[in-house]
Amino acid sequence: MTPRPEPSLRDDFAPWLRRLGRRRWRLGAGALLMALTVAAGIGLLALSGWFITATAVTGVLLAAGAAATLDVYVPGAGIRLFAVTRTVARYCERLYNHDSVLRVLAELRAGMFSVLTRLDGRTLSQLRASEWLNRLTADIDTLDGLYLRLLAPPLVAALAIGGVGTLLGLFVPGIALAVVAPLGALWLWLVFGQAWLGMAPARRRVASQDRLRGRVIEQLQGLSELRCYGTLASHRQALLEEQAALYADQRRLAGRQALGSALANLVVGLCVVLALWLAAHGQADGRISGAVMVMMPLAILALNEAVGGLPQAFTQLGATRAAARRLNELASRQGTLREPATPIDAPAGTPTVVLDAVSVRYPGALVSALDALTLRLEPGERLAVLGASGAGKSTLGQLLVRQLDPTAGAVTYNGIDLRDMPLSALRARVGYLTQHSELFQASLADNLRLADPDANEAALWRVLDVVDLADWARDLPDGLDTWVGESGRQVSGGQARRIALARVLLKAPELVVLDEPFSGLDAATAERIAGRLDRWLAGRSVVFLAHAADGLPGVTQAIELVAGRASE
Template sequence: MTSLRRLHRELAPWLRLLARRRRRLILGTLLLVMTVASAIGLLALSGWFITATAVAGALLAAGGAASLDVYVPGGGIRLFAVMRTVSRYLERLYNHDSVLRLLADLRGGMFQVLARLDAQALSRRRASEWLNRLTADIDTLDSLYLRLLAPPAVALLAILGAALLLGIFAPRVGTAVGLVLLGLWCWLVLGQAWLGMAASQRRVATLDRLRAHAIEHLQGLAELRAYGSLGRHRGEMASVETSLYRDQRYLGRVAASGNALVGLGVSLAMLLALWLAAQAYAAGTLTGPLMVMMPLAVLALGEAFVGLPVAFTQLGATRAAARRLNALGQSRSAIVESPAPRLVGDGPAELCLEAVSLRYPGALTPSLEEVSLTLGRGEQLALLGASGAGKSSVALLFARLLDPDRGRVRLDGVDLQELKLGSLRSRIGYLTQRVELFHDSIAANLRLARPEANAAELWRVLEAVELADWARDLPKGLETSVGEGGRQLSGGQARRLGLARVLLLDAPVVILDEPFTGLDRPLARRIATRLESWLAGRTVLYLLHQLGDEQVTPVGIQRSLRLVAGRLESVVEREQ
């Protein structure tokens, strides 16, 4: 009972989500019931009709008198045959559409949770783990209705319906068959789940580890080879694979045993029905056609059981996915808005760090330590430093995607924690080091900055980053898809599309992290010149590795500071 209560608690949030679409799910279940009922009716009526026809023919051949209405049962057989085909088609179409709608609801809800998390909360897991939550774990939950709720309910209704049908003509047959099939149903639902629970739960975790290892292996191939760790890393992947295959083979054997048990159980119930019906026929309480009809009706019940073994063998996977998604759903950002937040003004603002220190969870050293700097209103400042020096952390603090461990971050003298988050972030245009693009059109990716922007405004910002001519030559223009993660674009095109999105926001405060990465020098110089007039009068923070000849220096920088290992070590007077 404790295990069942725990299972219900883990699945309860998802059952409540299913309940929002209860009408669709009830209709889908009724289509399943209709399909199984048609199969039982088709086989049972066919058996009765063939036997009745044979008996009538034998009597006529022997010189006896017999009559049989062939039209009504013949019409019934055709009705059941057509109804089974149509209901099966509609059930598959309708239920899969319902499940896709549910998965969309799940992904939308989980993405909203992720979007609200702060940078420190997101850094606690690898990107591959977050991806697994949004894809693999949610996909696993599609079995909750389609395999774990509707099919066993339909199978139970089919057992009760068949037992009642047989019991009308022979109570002993109906009772005996009902008890046998109920026992089979209980094992397929509870026994298969018990046998596969641990292995199917392990399989979800193991598959998660394998995906993470594979992504790390591909992304860090050069480093692993350079440090001589490639063989060891491959060995770890092979070990995880071996564990995964072991559980998959075990689960396959359990599911196959369940399928064999379905065939055996239904066959034994059919033989039991035939034996008891034959006794009733011998006793003169049952006609020959009805005696044949009963085992055939039981045989048709196999269709109701066919999906149960695999579904309940994998119940642990659904349970593990639900548990992981529950933990994600309960995640809360450390960024908490003030009870009475203040709105941010419209114009350029002064940004200030006051003795700020920051350490990421699990990090050996602080990302920032006692950093104080002021970015004046309308000033353009370059913050220089090597990778890992803390430049991106400063940007995250200004955008309030992080809160400092110590110290304060102020905008126009007001602590960011007193400002309304939406108001603050809508007034900061932030080009991150890695541009995030969605599997959608160029226009849709631009309108993430300003959904109400018209086509003319989109072309204007594309012109500023020299993507307009390229976009006009595309067959679909602004409606051209950029591919998953922007894979249809080159690195430089993706970078410029991200910069165009910042321009479209038209924010008074702008943070640009290596804005010209991936661009050739002539193109970078032209875009830097175009940006000069647009950035004039705005508060601008550039995050750069260095200034000088090795890369294009943004026009308009008035002051430069350098970060070294999280500390402001020196002031650079406009390096050239």
């Protein structure tokens, strides 16, 4: 098989440049603010040098008894104008450009998250949770440099070099030609040469950071298992080796970045000396005044502000490219689920759910997760699917909400195959409590309203009462507006579980799938919730996934899964 060619730099950045292009006017305004800041800095230094020198020369002439005049008001006003403009433009540029980039990053993060929501369980399992998190956080954050460091600054630097060359050319064209050529060559090296030098180590650094984050999380989460099996030392050694490789690439990048910065300072400094020498000859020949002679090298010296950030930005281009490529791969993932060509919505109402000889076998698995499973759930019935861990209960739950499709057989909802129903229509009618209670860094109300964004406070209090959390929520510092912390860290595991259950109840679905609904709860709390839940579930089709039927409210039938097969 012929290996696929590696994507080019253009291929890696094209999707993100198109996204930036949607905001071209806003980003263009930010680039103009950046250019105005640099222009004001050049004008301030050049005019200040001219004014100080002109004042000194005039003073010397007056002291010698010669007649001399100097208008101090116009250049003085110009200096103040440049100083104020530079300060205001810098402040506005930072505020405006960072706001623009944060808007873009928020849009990218929402777009990537929507990609994840369309993926099936099989595709999601191909990467660890830490890797998905890195895509949504670290990789997207790395892309903030695409505009702020890689697009606007080199353009502004090129304009600044051309502007200074034009200014010098107005007085002595030869000086302009002498300094623009090396400054142009410097710009080319800082943009293309530094990118070439840093490409490989920068890409390796991003990959090492990704692996290192994953290994650290794995070690923390699996510390007990690593100790039990005596592999903690080898796992720690792998971490240290990964860390050493990361530090080595960081040192390489720091050295190459320092090379670029030193080269920029050297070339600009040499151009300053060259301009001063040539300007001194021009002043001796009477072509320019002494004040203009001083102004010329100072204008060149001000270019340090324009080119000073290029070495770091382009030495790290490989990191931005690696992040863009990995996000491109994420965006291209389609998963195994497909929207039907001719979608059919099932009849409304409490559903009849039928599994007809359904089998599920994961790629690479030795045995099927479900094997020719057949069952029927009538409207309003409550089915308890029991079994040990690994028996196939969670796979069954994912089938019912179509997070995956069966390898063989069919699942129907009111007589319609789930594969013929629009995904959005199906999931709007099904409530699914998974084994993991996913809470977000937001308020309690926001976490509940993920199920129904239009729910009023009365509806929120009703579902909290069902899960026995209403009194607890009233005692919170800010009530429903109290934040639950990242991943629900501010609440206990049992409270997080009940918040997730309340979110399912708020959706008011026709079919309810509850995977271990009372996990992590004490017997008394579970009993209270079961009684309230029994009333709320009335008239709905329900599937409980649990290890045992004890405490499950109103079960009308039960089956046990053993190695993917059912028994009464």
